[in-house]
Amino acid sequence: MNPIEHIRRYQDQLAAWRRDFHAHPETGFEEHRTAALVAERLESWGIEVHRGIGRTGVVGVLRSGRGNRAVGLRADMDALDMPEANGFAHASTVPGKMHGCGHDGHTTMLLGAARYLAETGNFDGTVHLIFQPAEEGQGGAQAMIADGLFERFPCDTVYGLHNRPGMPVGHYGIREGAMMAGCAFFDLAIHGKGGHAARPEATVDPVVCGAQVISAWQSIVGRNVAPYDTAVISVTGFEAGTAYNVIPERVALRGTVRAFKTETMRLLEQRMRALAASIAAGFGATAELDFREITVPVVNSPEQTTLIADAAAAMVGEPHVDRARVAAMGSEDFSYMLAERPGAYILVGNGDGAGSCEVHNPGYDFNDAAIPYGAGILAAVVEKELPKPA
Numbered sequence: 001m002n003p004i005e006h007i008r009r010y011q012d013q014l015a016a017w018r019r020d021f022h023a024h025p026e027t028g029f030e031e032h033r034t035a036a037l038v039a040e041r042l043e044s045w046g047i048e049v050h051r052g053i054g055r056t057g058v059v060g061v062l063r064s065g066r067g068n069r070a071v072g073l074r075a076d077m078d079a080l081d082m083p084e085a086n087g088f089a090h091a092s093t094v095p096g097k098m099h100g101c102g103h104d105g106h107t108t109m110l111l112g113a114a115r116y117l118a119e120t121g122n123f124d125g126t127v128h129l130i131f132q133p134a135e136e137g138q139g140g141a142q143a144m145i146a147d148g149l150f151e152r153f154p155c156d157t158v159y160g161l162h163n164r165p166g167m168p169v170g171h172y173g174i175r176e177g178a179m180m181a182g183c184a185f186f187d188l189a190i191h192g193k194g195g196h197a198a199r200p201e202a203t204v205d206p207v208v209c210g211a212q213v214i215s216a217w218q219s220i221v222g223r224n225v226a227p228y229d230t231a232v233i234s235v236t237g238f239e240a241g242t243a244y245n246v247i248p249e250r251v252a253l254r255g256t257v258r259a260f261k262t263e264t265m266r267l268l269e270q271r272m273r274a275l276a277a278s279i280a281a282g283f284g285a286t287a288e289l290d291f292r293e294i295t296v297p298v299v300n301s302p303e304q305t306t307l308i309a310d311a312a313a314a315m316v317g318e319p320h321v322d323r324a325r326v327a328a329m330g331s332e333d334f335s336y337m338l339a340e341r342p343g344a345y346i347l348v349g350n351g352d353g354a355g356s357c358e359v360h361n362p363g364y365d366f367n368d369a370a371i372p373y374g375a376g377i378l379a380a381v382v383e384k385e386l387p388k389p390a
């Protein structure tokens with residue numbers, strides 16, 4: 001049985017639910033309505049439900065047969081703090097909040113997979129249906145892990161997905177190893193000695209010092225990171241004085257750093273710190289760097305990458321599965337689950353029709369036609385990971 005074709009039977013209901021989630025967006029750790037609806041629907045299919053995991057997270061537990069192995073399937077539920085520009089009937093009813101990343105679709109896809117798996121029971125073992133809060137930079141995955149996710153719901157492997165605008169509906173994309181970058185944010189404060197702009201000799205000018213630091217940092221990717229590796233350092237803010245004729249006491253820089261390896265991220269931090277401190281010292285100023293990890297890289301394990309790509313190819317045909325998808329500099333906190341358990345993260349085509357502009361755009365909309373493909377691949381991976389004894 002092809003799970004995609006089976007799940008199409010629930011398509012009208014799933015699409016209606018997706019539009020309802022879209023109309024009622026909830027941001028990080030406030031997904032109370034969404035979580036309640038998820039829990040209610042899982043229970044209606046006889047699935048054991050655990051609420052309040054990592055604050056607003058929900059975990060459903062579904063067993064079939066006597067197998068000891070368990071698979072975790074994860075979807076994110078949160079929306080973004082951004083106004084929606086769409087005028088369609090299911091547009092956001094909450095001013096300033098929008099499902100601009102398609103997590104309304106991901107939640108629906110996992111519900112579709114749950115219903116299919118509960119109905120067919122065509123697997124041997126346990127499925128943990130992980131509905132995660134606060135993916136958009138607020139640490140929802142870490143919150144669930146800290147709340148004992150993998151101790152209370154042990155998983156041998158974990159799988160997640162994301163919709164991809166521009167990739168045709170019915171297509172999948174994945175790659176082994178690093179698939180998305182790790183991300184850090186930084187703030188640098190440089191303290192000099194303020195004074196009259198016409199008497200620089202009596203000051204330690206933090207503005208000139210800050211400019212030197214920015215230039216020097218741009219040499220890190222070029223000269224310290226190996227050419228076969230990849231990284232980005234972007235300084236996105238430079239706050240200095242407010243008057244034409246005053247050299248300020250202090251300047252503040254901020255920005256973001258991306259890399260595909262944790263070692264590279266550490267190298268970037270170490271070099272940024274060393275250059276800022278030594279340049280500031282050379283100017284007679286001091287520098288303080290606050291470097292904060294936001295997410296680790298998404299790293300797909302080889303075996304699970306092959307397994308999910310094979311499951312996709314069995315449903316839609318090999319030409320519709322890109323197994324060497326180019327890695328993206330964006331980030332995703334499912335990486336923390338992949339750091340705990342082997343697994344894989346796959347992209348599901350969202351098409352290029354109306355609404356399928358880039359995610360986080362005010363005109364974006366999740367494409368309901370992609371629901372059976374997302375739900376189908378989550379269901380298929382369970383059947384492949386936990387086959388029924390012959």
Ligand SMILES: [Zn+2]
Pocket residue numbers: 100101136359360
């Ligand atoms: Zn997003």
Ligand SMILES: [Zn+2]
Pocket residue numbers: 101102103135162
């Ligand atoms: Zn997203």
